[in-house]
Amino acid sequence: MTVTKQTIYTHGQLLLSIVERHTGERLVAATKRAGAHGGTIILGRGTAESSLLESLGIGDSEKDVVLTLATDEQTGPIMAALRSSEMREKHIRGVAMLIDVTDILRHVRSDEADSVSSAERRSPMKTQDDHVLITFIVNRGYADDAMLAARKAGAKGGTVLNARGTGSEEDVKFFGISLVPEKEILLILVEAAQSDAILQAVRKVPCLAEPGSGIAFCTAVEDFITLGTKANDQR
Structure with a gap:
C-alpha cells in the first residue's frame, strides 16, 4: 500500500546558542535528552570586549554556533x-536565545495531517520585547567595521560567521545585493x-x-539566558 505525504506548515522556535568552541556537541546532546531532535553547529568567532567575557562568555575567540529547531511543546523542557x-557542571559557557519561527516546513503522512491542529499550524506569536537579534549579512571583510559602529551605538559584542552567498540574479534585483560569494554574518543580541x-x-x-x-534585519527574541552562571537557576 502506497502512503502519500502532505506538506504542512507549523509554528515553532529556533534555539540559537553561542558557546565556546568544542562544546557545541555537548549542548546538542543535552537538548536531545530534553526532547530536541538534533542541531546544526556552525563555526564562528566572538567580538565582545574582554570585560564582558566573564558575564557573557563571548570573547574575541572561536565559538560554536548551534541552531536547534523545536516545536512550541519542546521548548519548555529544552530551556529548563x-x-x-x-x-554548569558540563562547563558549557555562552548564551542561548529563542527566536520565533512562524513557519516550519513539515512532511507528514496524509492520514496524520488531520491530527495536526490549526492552532499548532499557526500558533500566535508570543510577545517578548526585551531583546532583539540583529543579523547583518555583509561581504567578507566588512563584519568588523559593522561591529565597531554597532559598539559605538551601544552594542556590547557580537558573533561573526563565515558564509557564502547563494543568491540568484532575481534575488539581486529584489534585494539590491551583489553576487559576492564570500559573506560574513554578524549576529548581535541587544535590548x-x-x-x-x-x-x-x-x-x-x-x-x-x-x-x-x-543587508540587515531584526528578529524578536522569545527568551534569553546566560549559560554557566548561577542566575540560570533563579529565572
Missing part, C-alpha cells in the same frame, strides 16, 4: 535543561530599545553605504 545546574540606533550607525559605515554591500 539549559538552565539546570547540570549545564530592543537599542536596535534602531545600532542599525542607523551601521548603515552609515562608508564600506556598507554602497549599494550591494549587505
Whole structure:
C-alpha cells in the first residue's frame, strides 16, 4: 500500500546558542535528552570586549554556533535543561536565545495531517520585547567595521560567521545585493530599545553605504539566558 505525504506548515522556535568552541556537541546532546531532535553547529568567532567575557562568555575567540529547531511543546523542557545546574557542571559557557519561527516546513503522512491542529499550524506569536537579534549579512571583510559602529551605538559584542552567498540574479534585483560569494554574518543580541540606533550607525559605515554591500534585519527574541552562571537557576 502506497502512503502519500502532505506538506504542512507549523509554528515553532529556533534555539540559537553561542558557546565556546568544542562544546557545541555537548549542548546538542543535552537538548536531545530534553526532547530536541538534533542541531546544526556552525563555526564562528566572538567580538565582545574582554570585560564582558566573564558575564557573557563571548570573547574575541572561536565559538560554536548551534541552531536547534523545536516545536512550541519542546521548548519548555529544552530551556529548563539549559538552565539546570547540570549545564554548569558540563562547563558549557555562552548564551542561548529563542527566536520565533512562524513557519516550519513539515512532511507528514496524509492520514496524520488531520491530527495536526490549526492552532499548532499557526500558533500566535508570543510577545517578548526585551531583546532583539540583529543579523547583518555583509561581504567578507566588512563584519568588523559593522561591529565597531554597532559598539559605538551601544552594542556590547557580537558573533561573526563565515558564509557564502547563494543568491540568484532575481534575488539581486529584489534585494539590491551583489553576487559576492564570500559573506560574513554578524549576529548581535541587544535590548530592543537599542536596535534602531545600532542599525542607523551601521548603515552609515562608508564600506556598507554602497549599494550591494549587505543587508540587515531584526528578529524578536522569545527568551534569553546566560549559560554557566548561577542566575540560570533563579529565572
